[in-house]
Amino acid sequence: MARIYPLFSSSKGNASFVGSPRGGVLIDAGVSCKRLMQALGDCGIPETAVQGIFITHDHSDHVKGLRMVTKRLGVPVYAQARTLRRLVDGELLAPGCRAVEMTGRVTAGDMELTAFDTPHDTEQSCGYRITTADGRHCAVCTDLGHVTPTVQEALLGCDLVLLEANYDPRMLANGPYPAYVKQRIASEHGHLSNPDSGALAAELIAAGTTRLILGHLSQENNTPALAERTVTEALHSFRRNGDYLLEVAPVETTGKMVVF
Numbered sequence: 001m002a003r004i005y006p007l008f009s010s011s012k013g014n015a016s017f018v019g020s021p022r023g024g025v026l027i028d029a030g031v032s033c034k035r036l037m038q039a040l041g042d043c044g045i046p047e048t049a050v051q052g053i054f055i056t057h058d059h060s061d062h063v064k065g066l067r068m069v070t071k072r073l074g075v076p077v078y079a080q081a082r083t084l085r086r087l088v089d090g091e092l093l094a095p096g097c098r099a100v101e102m103t104g105r106v107t108a109g110d111m112e113l114t115a116f117d118t119p120h121d122t123e124q125s126c127g128y129r130i131t132t133a134d135g136r137h138c139a140v141c142t143d144l145g146h147v148t149p150t151v152q153e154a155l156l157g158c159d160l161v162l163l164e165a166n167y168d169p170r171m172l173a174n175g176p177y178p179a180y181v182k183q184r185i186a187s188e189h190g191h192l193s194n195p196d197s198g199a200l201a202a203e204l205i206a207a208g209t210t211r212l213i214l215g216h217l218s219q220e221n222n223t224p225a226l227a228e229r230t231v232t233e234a235l236h237s238f239r240r241n242g243d244y245l246l247e248v249a250p251v252e253t254t255g256k257m258v259v260f
């Protein structure tokens with residue numbers, strides 16, 4: 001069975017490990033190398049288990065530690081073409097690091113990954129759908145302003161989805177951010193709100209998804225309890241712990257993982 005370890009998840013830094021202590025991949029490296037290595041260690045994952053690093057986009061909460069992590073691990077970095085260009089231009093990859101453009105299906109260790117476009121306020125951004133050796137599917141999907149048909153198609157049929165639940169619309173509206181930042185977050189190319197996450201979650205569960213992890217929660221405009229409540233309310237016609245399991249990804253790992 002494959003597992004996902006949501007190592008870091010918030011607007012301050014993101015990284016997940018998908019696989020097992022024998023081998024797997026990192027999705028994003030948005031915290032310092034030191035903290036990321038510490039988190040892997042806390043989860044019992046040896047550094048040698050990391051077989052590739054897949055980057056969703058070039059915002060610093062996803063690539064902050066990338067240069068040092070690539071220097072330390074010496075594994076290839078995968079990203080979409082324009083994202084890769086920005087990583088190279090921004091010197092976010094260690095010298096000699098193998099940079100691989102995501103096109104179609106990519107094999108890393110005993111897993112296959114495909115990127116799917118997400119609508120977000122940067123040059124290019126994507127989520128990843130991952131198929132394990134035993135035919136299980138999971139996806140990591142954060143940093144999107146709204147749910148497009150492409151996103152929906154990529155997530156349908158996944159056993160597990162790590163899905164953004166970034167903000168509560170009322171907390172955002174009444175919160176401390178300047179108006180232009182509020183607009184950016186709530187825009188079609190910003191982040192996914194709790195109600196939007198709940199609506200998509202209901203479609204996914206109806207289509208057979210059994211495990212949901214809510215992630216990339218804003219620390220200013222959301223709380224874990226509120227995200228969980230909004231999404232479970234949207235899932236009222238399904239049985240929690242029967243039809244589906246729901247977790248909220250911690251800001252920093254507690255060592256927990258979810259098997260799928």
Ligand SMILES: [Zn+2]
Nearest residue numbers: 057059120143
């Ligand atoms: Zn972003």
Ligand SMILES: [Zn+2]
Nearest residue numbers: 011059061143
């Ligand atoms: Zn982000």
